[in-house]
Amino acid sequence: MDSGLLDQTRDKILNAAYGEIHRSGFQAASIANILADTKLTKGALYHYFPAKRVLGLAVIDEVIQAGFEEMVFRPLREAEHPVEELLDILQRKSEYLNETTVKLGCPLNNLMQEMSPLDEEFKERLTRILKTWQTTVQNALVQGQRQRQISADVDCEAAALFIVAAWEGCWGVAKNMQSIKTFRLCMAQLRVYVSGLKTTRKAK
Amino acid sequence: MDSGLLDQTRDKILNAAYGEIHRSGFQAASIANILADTKLTKGALYHYFPAKRVLGLAVIDEVIQAGFEEMVFRPLREAEHPVEELLDILQRKSEYLNETTVKLGCPLNNLMQEMSPLDEEFKERLTRILKTWQTTVQNALVQGQRQRQISADVDCEAAALFIVAAWEGCWGVAKNMQSIKTFRLCMAQLRVYVSGLKTTRKAK
DNA sequence: TCTATTACCTACCAACTGGTATGGATGTGT
DNA sequence: ACACATCCATACCAGTTGGTAGGTAATAGA
Numbered sequence: 318m319d320s321g322l323l324d325q326t327r328d329k330i331l332n333a334a335y336g337e338i339h340r341s342g343f344q345a346a347s348i349a350n351i352l353a354d355t356k357l358t359k360g361a362l363y364h365y366f367p368a369k370r371v372l373g374l375a376v377i378d379e380v381i382q383a384g385f386e387e388m389v390f391r392p393l394r395e396a397e398h399p400v401e402e403l404l405d406i407l408q409r410k411s412e413y414l415n416e417t418t419v420k421l422g423c424p425l426n427n428l429m430q431e432m433s434p435l436d437e438e439f440k441e442r443l444t445r446i447l448k449t450w451q452t453t454v455q456n457a458l459v460q461g462q463r464q465r466q467i468s469a470d471v472d473c474e475a476a477a478l479f480i481v482a483a484w485e486g487c488w489g490v491a492k493n494m495q496s497i498k499t500f501r502l503c504m505a506q507l508r509v510y511v512s513g514l515k516t517t518r519k520a521k
Numbered sequence: 522m523d524s525g526l527l528d529q530t531r532d533k534i535l536n537a538a539y540g541e542i543h544r545s546g547f548q549a550a551s552i553a554n555i556l557a558d559t560k561l562t563k564g565a566l567y568h569y570f571p572a573k574r575v576l577g578l579a580v581i582d583e584v585i586q587a588g589f590e591e592m593v594f595r596p597l598r599e600a601e602h603p604v605e606e607l608l609d610i611l612q613r614k615s616e617y618l619n620e621t622t623v624k625l626g627c628p629l630n631n632l633m634q635e636m637s638p639l640d641e642e643f644k645e646r647l648t649r650i651l652k653t654w655q656t657t658v659q660n661a662l663v664q665g666q667r668q669r670q671i672s673a674d675v676d677c678e679a680a681a682l683f684i685v686a687a688w689e690g691c692w693g694v695a696k697n698m699q700s701i702k703t704f705r706l707c708m709a710q711l712r713v714y715v716s717g718l719k720t721t722r723k724a725k
Numbered sequence: 726t727c728t729a730t731t732a733c734c735t736a737c738c739a740a741c742t743g744g745t746a747t748g749g750a751t752g753t754g755t
Numbered sequence: 756a757c758a759c760a761t762c763c764a765t766a767c768c769a770g771t772t773g774g775t776a777g778g779t780a781a782t783a784g785a
Contacts, residue, residue, distance in 0.1 A: 430626065443697060483686060493651055502678075506679050510714055513717055552744090567744075
């Protein structure tokens with residue numbers, strides 16, 4: 318058979334699994350629900366994925382990581398003025414966002430919080446995405462320093478880490494308050510922080 | 522019987538439940554494990570708590586909220602110089618912290634991420650803690666403005682929200698990377714942000 | 726056309742889940 | 756001393772979980 322580019326069934330399972338995991342977390346994600354969504358049966362699922370765990374790992378690699386790559390990492394890497402692009406992305410992310418998105422939260426963050434202490438392989442793959450994220454932001458800041466957009470005395474590694482952390486933090490509080498307004502207010506402050514890196518300043 | 526101040530059995534269940542929930546989350550928290558920890562049986566547990574859900578809510582109110590009250594809210598409210606106290610707390614929190622603490626993450630954040638979309642009552646109680654947190658920080662900043670420690674053009678509500686969000690964000694990344702060093706680096710940047718509120722600055 | 730493999734379905738299972746019913750032991754009020 | 760509530764243990768249950776065994780239909784290769 319094909320098994321090559323278009324593997325509709327596998328993709329359907331993958332997407333349904335992503336949805337279920339996003340809604341309920343990995344552990345509480347019910348295989349029965351995934352199958353109900355896809356109108357498939359266990360035979361199909363266990364044909365493509367030998368276990369629920371493997372399905373979860375595939376969702377991380379092929380859906381979540383791919384999504385970040387397209388929506389955040391690539392734009393940031395390819396931008397000519399990465400600092401502006403970073404502020405742009407923060408802006409865009411806080412605009413395009415609906416009720417359910419804010420209610421369910423960031424899929425990466427959700428999975429990290431749930432699975433990192435429980436499963437080493439989950440942790441590794443999720444942390445890899447997080448570190449790529451940090452590194453990408455860090456490179457943007459460094460390039461910003463070269464372009465005289467970011468103050469020279471900024472510790473880009475620490476700042477990038479903090480930006481990622483705060484970013485996820487904004488997702489978190491907005492998710493709990495279930496309020497888009499909260500998310501926007503919070504992200505606006507993050508942009509204030511990033512903008513603050515432009516002006517020269519002293520540590521304490 | 523007593524049922525008053527010292528109810529050892531109930532406390533034992535509550536603490537064991539807190540531990541289990543902290544380790545595995547609420548849904549995955551196994552009543553069997555809690556009972557194994559306490560060396561009690563179901564009769565005891567269901568004598569004090571009519572359902573697992575109620576036990577979870579009790580853990581939120583009587584363990585988690587109480588902890589925040591003692592460790593964060595009260596010191597912040599009672600401080601004469603709340604901005605210094607806030608920076609102090611951020612400092613203390615990043616120092617006193619061991620391997621397992623960073624591995625398991627912030628109990629409040631964990632529960633919020635997991636339960637807010639799933640259970641309205643969980644959400645309400647957790648959000649209440651979060652809002653108390655925000656308000657407490659906000660009051661500290663406002664008082665700081667009165668004491669001429671915080672720049673007058675700071676939006677204290679937004680800043681407080683962001684501080685809480687970033688705070689939880691620091692917990693989050695540190696938990697996933699399972700690195701105390703990461704936590705400290707991240708919290709240090711948060712202190713930089715807070716310190717930055719002292720100097721006068723313009724929004725964008 | 727015969728064979729082998731892929732793709733998927735149906736029926737089933739052991740393990741575990743939260744929860745309940747019952748009963749015994751220990752006080753407590755009268 | 757009797758009735759009664761509190762505290763907790765034991766045994767049990769229905770429902771759900773991820774996972775498996777075995778079969779069928781379709782397709783591919785020769």
